[in-house]
């Protein structure tokens with residue numbers, strides 16, 4: 674039987690006037706996955722999230738969240754109660770304390786009184802804000818406000834979380850705390866749909882990445898995206914690079930290609946674990962003085978620019 678994702682879209686589309694912003698989006702996100710949704714400004718990420726969270730209607734196609742049809746009015750009510758949404762500009766009541774802000778929103782979601790108090794206490798303690806629970810949110814730092822905003826969208830215990838730019842505008846320490854918090858939420862088994870422009874963050878947090886501009890250009894785990902585009906490469910640093918040494922490497926039948934970068938050879942191989950010993954032996958036999966051998970690491974930024982066709 675095919676595995677049905679907790680988020681499924683089939684040709685999901687949305688236009689504003691004559692402009693199509695989301696164009697036949699097809700994706701399937703399994704339960705418990707952290708899915709990174711990457712794309713340039715105006716790619717249609719927020720529009721996609723708004724459709725999946727039932728804030729706007731699709732112009733075409735279908736989508737289900739937790740098995741519920743987002744285009745069906747009755748199902749949409751239930752979807753809203755099963756998802757948590759952190760928007761790019763989460764509004765909090767500045768004059769109310771963190772505790773009162775959370776109580777206010779929890780009641781909107783009809784969370785039973787005792788359960789609400791327990792959940793507020795749990796999250797404020799987890800986020801290190803319990804001692805400051807009675808301070809007005811207006812006096813909170815940006816990072817503290819963001820943590821309250823994330824806690825707010827968890828009060829009704831949603832299975833699926835849509836986080837739109839959760840660390841945008843936060844300093845490195847606050848971003849780190851929010852990222853740790855997202856990892857905790859993953860451990861709780863929630864499915865997290867993460868829109869971010871921070872590629873390093875996506876690389877660290879996400880099980881899979883979808884690179885999107887109107888439709889999905891590529892989707893896979895960060896490591897497979899890198900391997901698919903670049904294969905595995907070994908960097909061999911030599912005391913001296915000579916044409917003989919380059920030709921020796923090229924002549925090895927397990928070598929897929931060689932690039933010379935100063936005193937380094939960038940060698941493409943299928944499996945460094947099994948090919949490196951032979952490569953090192955061949956180079957030494959040809960007179961090479963090897964200083965370092967390591968695996969070349971590609972960043973998600975390399976992948977993103979490659980897929981977007983941006984020259985670096």
Ligand SMILES: Nc1ncnc2c1ncn2[C@@H]1O[C@H](COP(=O)(O)OP(=O)(O)OP(=O)(O)O)[C@@H](O)[C@H]1O
Nearest residue numbers: 689690694712713714715716717718719720721761
């Ligand atoms: N309600 C609306 N009416 C008209 N156009 C809209 C509306 N909402 C979004 N758009 C347009 O749709 C396009 C995609 O916007 P969207 O906010 O989904 O992009 P995004 O990928 O989230 O961008 P960013 O990374 O900048 O947040 C933009 O050109 C935007 O102007």
